[in-house]
Amino acid sequence: MLANHTNIGFILLGFGGFREIQVLLFLIFLIIYAVTITGNMIIVTLVVIDQNLHTPMYFFLGNLSFLEACYSSNIFPQMLLALLTGDRRIYFTSCFAQLFLCSSFVAVECCLLCVMSYDRCLAICKPLHYSTIMNAQTCIQLAVVLWVSGFAVCSILLTLMLHKLTFCGYNEINHYFCEYLPLLKLSCNNTSLLELMGFILILIFTLPPFLLILTSYLYIIIAILKIPSATGKQRAFSTCSSHLVSVSIFYGSLMIVYLLPKNQAKKSIETLPSLLYVALPPFVNPFIYSLRNKEVKEAVRYNIGRLFPIKKTPASY
Numbered sequence: 118m119l120a121n122h123t124n125i126g127f128i129l130l131g132f133g134g135f136r137e138i139q140v141l142l143f144l145i146f147l148i149i150y151a152v153t154i155t156g157n158m159i160i161v162t163l164v165v166i167d168q169n170l171h172t173p174m175y176f177f178l179g180n181l182s183f184l185e186a187c188y189s190s191n192i193f194p195q196m197l198l199a200l201l202t203g204d205r206r207i208y209f210t211s212c213f214a215q216l217f218l219c220s221s222f223v224a225v226e227c228c229l230l231c232v233m234s235y236d237r238c239l240a241i242c243k244p245l246h247y248s249t250i251m252n253a254q255t256c257i258q259l260a261v262v263l264w265v266s267g268f269a270v271c272s273i274l275l276t277l278m279l280h281k282l283t284f285c286g287y288n289e290i291n292h293y294f295c296e297y298l299p300l301l302k303l304s305c306n307n308t309s310l311l312e313l314m315g316f317i318l319i320l321i322f323t324l325p326p327f328l329l330i331l332t333s334y335l336y337i338i339i340a341i342l343k344i345p346s347a348t349g350k351q352r353a354f355s356t357c358s359s360h361l362v363s364v365s366i367f368y369g370s371l372m373i374v375y376l377l378p379k380n381q382a383k384k385s386i387e388t389l390p391s392l393l394y395v396a397l398p399p400f401v402n403p404f405i406y407s408l409r410n411k412e413v414k415e416a417v418r419y420n421i422g423r424l425f426p427i428k429k430t431p432a433s434y
Contacts, residue, residue, distance in 0.1 A: 131293030156403025185399035225267035231326035370394035
């Protein structure tokens, strides 16, 4: 019998069905993780040190990049270690810590993307009142609320799980990290209440923010259509295009994973779609916000120029 003791662990099956290409998978995920951390931390650093990026939009972008760097660091090191060594064990406390952080980061990101859409809506629909409404104090308060709420609710759910669950016998998790539903399947208790609670929390943290994002963009589209010049419309849309792409990737990934019907494929393959929301948004967001954003590109060029000044050679006559 497997009880709730910190010295007892689980086995993450993960990519156990791909033993012949584990080295290749390790190299691929190592590159993805390295690029993800580097890209997101560059954006965080730029937002902190560059005065031109000390605006509400970039304040929330810095929060998003920091969140996604933390989110990736919660998942990838354990997965990379398992691919490299073949040791797929994870201790009880480590598993629940990973579950707690993963759930909290997803909840915070849903709320953060919603706040970012509200910020863009105010900037386009009420430009004259924007600086008054979205002042520094309001931005900090919104950030604190969404971070605290995401972690607080997930900690309550985790506490209930630890109190009610007992694991016995089978201890293999058909996933590459400790996810909520695969973990519940290992319990020998009745988990129907916890499954319902998890479903309700998923709805609370995904559906209302998504509906608010849609509402914000409805107002944005109406405001843009009222702009008489084509140049003005293009300029207004460019301020929120990066965020729109980011929202589409994040929520599109979640919908593919959780809403599409599951087929009867191999168990090792069924976990692959989860990589969409684990790896894709943190990996592509730095490119989206840098390649499609003039201010970020200028900040990169300026600060690289400050760090590595190019010495001009005197002209010869």
